[in-house]
Amino acid sequence: MSNLKLTSPSLGPIHDELHLRRRKKFAKWMLESTNGGPSVALFHSGKEKIRNGDNYYPFRSSSDFFYLTGFPEPDAWLLITCNEKENFSDTIFCLPKDPLQELWNGFRVGPNNAAKKFFFRKSYSIDMLGKELEKKLVSSKNLFFPFSESHEIDTVVKTIIKKIKNQSRGKKIPPERFIDVAQAIANLRLVKDNKEIDTMKKAAQISSLGHIRAMKFCKPGITEYQIEAELLHEFGKSGAQSVAYPSIVASGPNSCILHHKAGKRILQESEIILIDAGCEIEGYASDITRSFPVSGYFSSPQRQIYEIVLAAQKAAIQATKPGADFSDPHSAAVKILSQGMMDIGLIKNNSLDEIIDKELYKQFYMHRTGHWLGMDVHDVGDYSKPLQPGMILTIEPGCYVRPSTDVDKSFWNIGIRIEDDALVTDSGCALLTRKVPVEISEIESLINQ
Template identity: 45%
Template sequence: MIKNTEFVTRRARLLAQMDNNSVAIIPAAVELTRSRDTEFPFRQDSDFFYLSGFNEPDAVLVLNKDAAGNGTTTLFCRNKDKLAEVWHGRRLGHEQAKTQLQIDDTYPLSELDHQLAILVNGHKVLYYGQGTYASFDDKVWQLLSTLRGAPKKGYRAPEIIKDVRLLIHEMRLFKSADEIAVMRLAGKISAEAHIRAMQFAKPGATEYQLEAELHHHYAMNGARHPAYGTIVGSGINATILHYTENSDELKAGDLVLIDSGCELEGYAADITRTFPVNGKFSEPQKAIYNLVLEAQHAAFAEVKPGGTLQQANQAAMRVLTQGLINLGILAGELEELLEAQACKAFYMHGLGHWLGLDVHDVGEYKLDEADRPFAPGMVLTIEPGLYFDEDAAVPEQYKGIGVRIEDDLLITESGFENLTESVPKTIAEIEALMSNK
């Protein structure tokens, strides 16, 4: 669990990077209507949660740094309301928030407009992330207009607006020891769920039943929600990269591709495994599966401090391209096919992405136009794949095969730690697991 002291430290780190005589505004997420008078399950804004650990909607966090470099924090949150709490659950309230969250000043939301004008007035720089919440953008632009329009009242709007997300996202890219512990546990829970789904799978079961097995295991282990829409694609559905209908029946002889991970304390896991519905790979399925697995291992070799995601992708594409030549799927010279990125006809997506509070987590992939080198504390996915739909220009035995293999890697001082390695991945391991249900 992330301790409150870490949230306090994060706010202090952000304040230290802000210009003197500046103010930062970070709004929380809002509740979203699902239909009529029902809402989607609330999910806090990742940047706001990263800095506060506070999980209520509509709140606003303000970081204030004076001309001498002294920083203070202010939180606005929903009022305590006995009737509202009877219907919709308990609220922390601004008085308890001050102590519990260790915030310098707290106010009820009813005072937001008045106090925000006081907090922003006179500062030279405003740090704000425009475009996330349109209604709050309107509030900020109205505030700036008010400050600009009344100099006789002593109002002065910030002269410069900077994107606060650039600072927060660079911080989020590097995980602390507590974050790593949570992500390690999220990986473990998700790995166990994938094993459970493999053992449940059989001809006649449905994709949504496998989805239910995964989600049940997540919830029973403290992760109430998946980190993203679970993909369970069997047969030809495995060739659709973001297939989420999960409605078809599993058939003997088909592969099933599961891409799923839990969200634990806000942090995502992201695992993909591909396995045969009946527990036995056919020879064409083995050929494609082992090629993707070899490509993943080649990419893994580049995941270390100083390496780059581009280098890892090039290693994976070299293996995939040579393998496709060997299988008669591509024809030509290896180097020419690599230059033309010919394997992209069957490997359409990138090799991986940062992982953290968001499944496609924040952080720059390039620095000064150059590929960003890996460094300890980063977490990313490595997920090569090959997909041959019914119209693919490939030998008949490969049509309808989709394979992706994905793991979550933590960059360490000496290389990487695979947070999701406990899910069987070799053909022998998968077949042995599925034969022992």
């Protein structure tokens, strides 16, 4: 059977005016940044990518495109125009209806239905893109698009601009300014609206179910990839369209590899297992990490490191509140981690201030305490902005002890990370993923049910 595609449930269209409001908000920024000059913005959903031979990866729209449109199909284009009179227009270009292709590869919305179903002013087949874009560009002073992000956009822009320049004797003039949209869209995406928050709560709930299932399933003698299979089963059964990122299932020494992928390694009774996994639903990610003993009971060295990391996470959670710098939770976590490393002898002969100032803790904790979360698992957004309600970030301190001559052997190959998704609220933050236990007594109780 030829031309097979690895399909997954498509992102469902949202049948309201949410995305239209986002497009209008973006158009307002276009006008403000150009003093009302006539402007055009261009976005592309992306193309399907070949996995091998004639098999394709499941398609996922560009996050910026989907944020503005809710349109789930490949090779679709969004054109937004506005001018000094604040006239706003949006046009979608999409694949035409094709009964044979739809028989093989699934339903297409088609240009006749796209405008009404997704609240666009106009809709055309993609074969009209060049003609319509040229028409808009010759009457615009500014062209907005994501720079160096899409080969397809770069090619289309270059082709149309060259064509217009070749017609300069006919008084056709291309736009005077090219403006990158990346930061503007990132600023819009950084603070989530109620719909986004509800969707991310749902993703967090499904991911939590997956982690609980994995914890209950875990036992000596099984493999990392069997644990991953339990996660994937729960994600799919509960309605997730995909994983948000490749799942990390890391046992024993692998728990000290930050992005270890699940492999054939067999879990041993005396080890820690670290699971970092989350699902994606309706284009939005979740991101959870839990670390726990394969045996079901923490050994003394495992307990000591785990309690330090948990205390660091609690300190970071307290620091996550409106008005705080993004780095404040990290600073709070580093202080607790550094003190803990000193207390149990991981770092010797240095004061707390020296450990922090010289970054000696980085032998055991080498990453940041969090990142923005949204449509991308490492979401877009300005990290210099103070925290404000509606922002969602991860809180994920860790401690990873690799074999070393200056470290007690009882701590070797213990990697602990605890990660939750935090919604900044008016008074602090709310954890979306705390249904998965973090307290030692609760973890041991769950595993040994």
